[in-house]
Amino acid sequence: MVGAGPAGLTAAQALAARGIPVLLAEQGPVVGGWAACYACKAATDCNLCGVCLSARVSRTMQPGAGVTLKVDAHVLGIEGGPGSFAVRLAHRPRGVDVSRCTGCGRCAELCPVAAIAQPHPQALPMAYLLDQEACLRARGEECVICREACPFGAVLLDDTPSEELVQADVVVLATGFEPYPAARKGQLGYGRLPGVITTMDLERGLWQHGPEYLSRLLPGSRRVAFVHCVGSRDLAAGRGWCSQVCCPTALRLAGRMVRELPGLEATLFFIDLQRCAPGIARLFDDLPPEIHLVRGIPGDVLSEPGGLLLTFEDVATATRRQELFDLVVLAVGMDSPGAAAGMPAAAEGFLCDLPAGVVAAGACGGPVSIPEAVGEGLRAAGAALRVLESLS
Amino acid sequence: MNGYGTALAVCTCGGTLCGRLDVERIVAAPGFASALVIHDLCLPAGSARVASWLRETAADSLVVAACGVPAAVQAVVEVSRAAGVAEHRTSLVDLREGCAWVHTQADQATAKALRMVASAAAGVRESTPPVPDVEVRPSGRVLVVGTGPGSLAAAARLKDLGCEAVLISGTLERFEGQAGEFKARIRTDQGVECHAVGAVIAAGDAPARMPAVQAGQRVAFLLEGDPWPSVTESTLSAALHLARDCGCRVLVLFRDMGVAGRGLEELYREARGSGVTFVRMEEGSLRIVEAGGEWVVTLEVPGLGSVTETVDVLVSGATDALQGTRGLAEVLGVAPRKGGWAPRERALLEPVATERNGVFLIGSARGPYTTDQAVRQGEAAAMAALSVAAPGVIAVSARASVDVERCAFCLTCLRVCPHQAVTTALGQTMRVLPAACQGCGVCAAACPAGAIQITESPNRRLLAEMDALMNGPPLGGRPTVVFACANSAVPALQALGRLRLSYPAQVLVVPVPCLGRLEAVHCVRPLAAGARRVLLCGCYDRSCEHLVGPATARRVVERASALAGTLGLDPGAIHVASLAPVDWHKLGQILGVSCDDGDRNGGEASKVTAHATA
Ligand SMILES: Cc1cc2nc3c(=O)[nH]c(=O)nc-3n(C[C@H](O)[C@H](O)[C@H](O)COP(=O)(O)OP(=O)(O)OC[C@H]3O[C@@H](n4cnc5c(N)ncnc54)[C@H](O)[C@@H]3O)c2cc1C
Ligand code: SF4
Numbered sequence A: 001m002v003g004a005g006p007a008g009l010t011a012a013q014a015l016a017a018r019g020i021p022v023l024l025a026e027q028g029p030v031v032g033g034w035a036a037c038y039a040c041k042a043a044t045d046c047n048l049c050g051v052c053l054s055a056r057v058s059r060t061m062q063p064g065a066g067v068t069l070k071v072d073a074h075v076l077g078i079e080g081g082p083g084s085f086a087v088r089l090a091h092r093p094r095g096v097d098v099s100r101c102t103g104c105g106r107c108a109e110l111c112p113v114a115a116i117a118q119p120h121p122q123a124l125p126m127a128y129l130l131d132q133e134a135c136l137r138a139r140g141e142e143c144v145i146c147r148e149a150c151p152f153g154a155v156l157l158d159d160t161p162s163e164e165l166v167q168a169d170v171v172v173l174a175t176g177f178e179p180y181p182a183a184r185k186g187q188l189g190y191g192r193l194p195g196v197i198t199t200m201d202l203e204r205g206l207w208q209h210g211p212e213y214l215s216r217l218l219p220g221s222r223r224v225a226f227v228h229c230v231g232s233r234d235l236a237a238g239r240g241w242c243s244q245v246c247c248p249t250a251l252r253l254a255g256r257m258v259r260e261l262p263g264l265e266a267t268l269f270f271i272d273l274q275r276c277a278p279g280i281a282r283l284f285d286d287l288p289p290e291i292h293l294v295r296g297i298p299g300d301v302l303s304e305p306g307g308l309l310l311t312f313e314d315v316a317t318a319t320r321r322q323e324l325f326d327l328v329v330l331a332v333g334m335d336s337p338g339a340a341a342g343m344p345a346a347a348e349g350f351l352c353d354l355p356a357g358v359v360a361a362g363a364c365g366g367p368v369s370i371p372e373a374v375g376e377g378l379r380a381a382g383a384a385l386r387v388l389e390s391l392s
Numbered sequence B: 001m002n003g004y005g006t007a008l009a010v011c012t013c014g015g016t017l018c019g020r021l022d023v024e025r026i027v028a029a030p031g032f033a034s035a036l037v038i039h040d041l042c043l044p045a046g047s048a049r050v051a052s053w054l055r056e057t058a059a060d061s062l063v064v065a066a067c068g069v070p071a072a073v074q075a076v077v078e079v080s081r082a083a084g085v086a087e088h089r090t091s092l093v094d095l096r097e098g099c100a101w102v103h104t105q106a107d108q109a110t111a112k113a114l115r116m117v118a119s120a121a122a123g124v125r126e127s128t129p130p131v132p133d134v135e136v137r138p139s140g141r142v143l144v145v146g147t148g149p150g151s152l153a154a155a156a157r158l159k160d161l162g163c164e165a166v167l168i169s170g171t172l173e174r175f176e177g178q179a180g181e182f183k184a185r186i187r188t189d190q191g192v193e194c195h196a197v198g199a200v201i202a203a204g205d206a207p208a209r210m211p212a213v214q215a216g217q218r219v220a221f222l223l224e225g226d227p228w229p230s231v232t233e234s235t236l237s238a239a240l241h242l243a244r245d246c247g248c249r250v251l252v253l254f255r256d257m258g259v260a261g262r263g264l265e266e267l268y269r270e271a272r273g274s275g276v277t278f279v280r281m282e283e284g285s286l287r288i289v290e291a292g293g294e295w296v297v298t299l300e301v302p303g304l305g306s307v308t309e310t311v312d313v314l315v316s317g318a319t320d321a322l323q324g325t326r327g328l329a330e331v332l333g334v335a336p337r338k339g340g341w342a343p344r345e346r347a348l349l350e351p352v353a354t355e356r357n358g359v360f361l362i363g364s365a366r367g368p369y370t371t372d373q374a375v376r377q378g379e380a381a382a383m384a385a386l387s388v389a390a391p392g393v394i395a396v397s398a399r400a401s402v403d404v405e406r407c408a409f410c411l412t413c414l415r416v417c418p419h420q421a422v423t424t425a426l427g428q429t430m431r432v433l434p435a436a437c438q439g440c441g442v443c444a445a446a447c448p449a450g451a452i453q454i455t456e457s458p459n460r461r462l463l464a465e466m467d468a469l470m471n472g473p474p475l476g477g478r479p480t481v482v483f484a485c486a487n488s489a490v491p492a493l494q495a496l497g498r499l500r501l502s503y504p505a506q507v508l509v510v511p512v513p514c515l516g517r518l519e520a521v522h523c524v525r526p527l528a529a530g531a532r533r534v535l536l537c538g539c540y541d542r543s544c545e546h547l548v549g550p551a552t553a554r555r556v557v558e559r560a561s562a563l564a565g566t567l568g569l570d571p572g573a574i575h576v577a578s579l580a581p582v583d584w585h586k587l588g589q590i591l592g593v594s595c596d597d598g599d600r601n602g603g604e605a606s607k608v609t610a611h612a613t614a
């Protein structure tokens, strides 16, 4: 099983529940995929963003439940066929022994340069991470403070990359997606203009800092614009698909923000508003008056003395309009991360036409929401079982 | 049975808890037969040491004060198993995230720790042995309702996985029983059929047929409603076919094009490129007049003025996709949701489950899904159904049980159970179906006779734990009691701990499976014992897996507040709050802690999901 996002975790647990031993390799330090760092988007009531679901899928990933979890393990390549796959894993040095670290935090208390820390407060595994670049040893100093401090002998200061070959009968790829690199749309100012962020930044900012994230970002910001379809439905950008999750995500994020931050007004700029995801129809029916909908997508964002100036064609009135905002949120689409583990991919980069015995699950096969990724995990588990049955 | 008493093991987490708590005082807590300090419960060496010590003490119950990490939970299970202590007579206290890490004053933290340990001990003393396992023997048959692509995909996958798909042609009339052993009655043209099945996958029927159009005619499709992907799929494939293959002149009038489904944007592009004319309607600008078998469609297009088209056939796209399944949902015992689709919208029940274990809804029975989505859901549901319906023997232990001596036969439990887990029949007693029950406790709280007990936390245990928590060494102020829902508040509390955000030691936490577990007495009792506030922290209405938790809690709080008033206690001291498991900020707000402490909050977040290149 490659990748421990909602899809991979679900597939691993479903197979383990049928008595199949599973090795789950995740390149990152913790499980959960992108969704592990998303914010709750409830306003007065839950808006069914699905983050609770992915949080539960991660939480139920208990040790000893038939799944061997390897974090910091990047899958480089897969060779062989059904019943005899050889999977090449590259271990990234974490600097901490996952099987020994209890998360006690003593190392982090004592490290003079904060180079060792927990991944995040709901991380699984909760084992700490050593940032080898920030560590004093990277500057040639002989610091061993954390290693000495650790009551469990878990700090591995000289951790080095290594490779490993594992055998498998069937391979499930759940390698997920990449958010569209918004900086590529230079005219929208991402990475250039302060006050232009992406929905991914907003998800993670709200998750990490709570509602205060906005005032941290831009004190006193009141007018927020969401620009839809950034890097989706855009043949010129080489992305001819609808990413499906960005409309509902923008709506839900706007819903939460206008509720929590009095005085905030949000304007959504879109061409077609996708509002059929679970919970969205209801949110749309009782749209708070602080959320404004404009059909039309701004071509550029300019920094003006009064804020960020958006120029757009308002489809409803067929007029060219301009409006000032304090914050512009780009609703970035879901991109494929490119050929995962050396597997064939379609022109858009999403996996397709996989060799026999290799099954794809989740966003690596095309845009999906969290609930859909969980469904994909179940589905892939079924497909993998079928392959296993044909082997025996 | 209590001959050997309760043993206490305290883990210091490598000594790191020692400065924050007076561990000496905690191991000397009164009421324990023996006590041990260890430093590494979650590592193999530590748990082995606890196991051998426990065997020597010959205690019949065990309290471990450590942390809440999965490895510790696992260690307690293994230790008790190795030493022959029954699992229900063990209790794990989260001393680390729940106390040491979140309170700054060691004396107050220690006082709270002593209360937590005493509470756990009181709990194991009042614990009841688990209800004996019941064997469910699914036959491997799964009922598949519907003739659409989702049903067919589910049936095919079920067959691959060694199950038998029972496809019906008729109306499902009655459905009863529990996961693994449902009984379904179906009315067909020939009469009535009965099937014993382990699960049911219900989907809608095949998508709408092509409208009756002759070659060369002029056709307009009118898409007025919500931009349903299913409507886009059926309309655009029909439009494309008519324009490309039948020489029709095709007009599609729409507001939002629903392209949130795999391949829909591509289909939309193809239709535009193949001669289908798309015109976007704006509010109130469309006029349709019928004249001599033709339709004159007039549209005000901003910037272009008015456009008029005369067509032979006018197809309304929305109507053929509305296949509400209210009736089906009712027969299956799951609540219909807005628009007639089932099941009720619940974050934790997506993408194929319902509140009733073993009942799966997919495709157009669930929402306006495309063929591709229905097929994917069908295959997912087949795998999910396997866990309850695969042939074999499944041992399940009831998470709730009815004391038939006390039962007044009022049928309250039957009515309130959100998971269709209570049943009875003529001349029989009330019974909890173990494979259906999710242990939420809603029935126990609602039963006027107090006849239902939740196995894991029977009422006597819960009250004993609460009482021990309320009475103990001084905490430096009047306590606030927080009832914490296992799905939301408990994980959020743990996050506060991991962030070392401090809140007052007067905050005492009582975990519950669902807020629906609580009665008015649970809320008033702490007030009577001196609590300043009582908070019920759980999910939102639509994130509650047990459907009714928050709503029930609001009613209970109303009743409890009135009761508090009549008892001369503060009627404004009891509150309900909703939060998500990932929203520790909101919990912090509720407890009066500022969570925004700069970058310590997941300061490493940027690295966590960064797909760094190898
Ligand atoms: C801005 C934004 C906001 C969103 N918000 C929502 C929302 O509110 N609700 C919702 O339902 N959906 C939302 N989504 C969609 C959601 O993120 C996806 O549905 C979900 O993350 C897909 O899960 P996955 O398991 O398929 O992939 P991922 O979450 O991407 O997980 C894949 C995992 O595989 C690992 N991996 C990749 N390659 C390898 C390799 N070679 N070896 C080992 N491991 C590997 C990765 O590290 C990662 O952990 C949003 C998407 C975006 C872009
Ligand atoms: S909005 Fe999302 S995270 Fe918040 S409660 Fe609902 S599903 Fe959970």
Ligand code: SF4
Pocket (backbone or CB within 6 Å): A096, A100, A101, A102, A103, A104, A105, A106, A107, A108, A127, A128, A149, A150, A151, A152, A153, A154, A155
């Ligand atoms: S001191 Fe050791 S056990 Fe504690 S957090 Fe650091 S590495 Fe983990």
Ligand code: SF4
Pocket (backbone or CB within 6 Å): A228, A229, A230, A232, A233, A241, A242, A243, A244, A245, A246, A247, A248, A272, A273, A274, A331, A333, B259, B260
């Ligand atoms: S979901 Fe909305 S924002 Fe995202 S690509 Fe589709 S239409 Fe654009």
Ligand code: SF4
Pocket (backbone or CB within 6 Å): B399, B400, B416, B417, B418, B419, B420, B421, B422, B432, B436, B437, B438, B439, B440, B441, B442, B443, B444
């Ligand atoms: S505990 Fe919950 S699921 Fe079980 S019978 Fe009672 S109300 Fe139903």
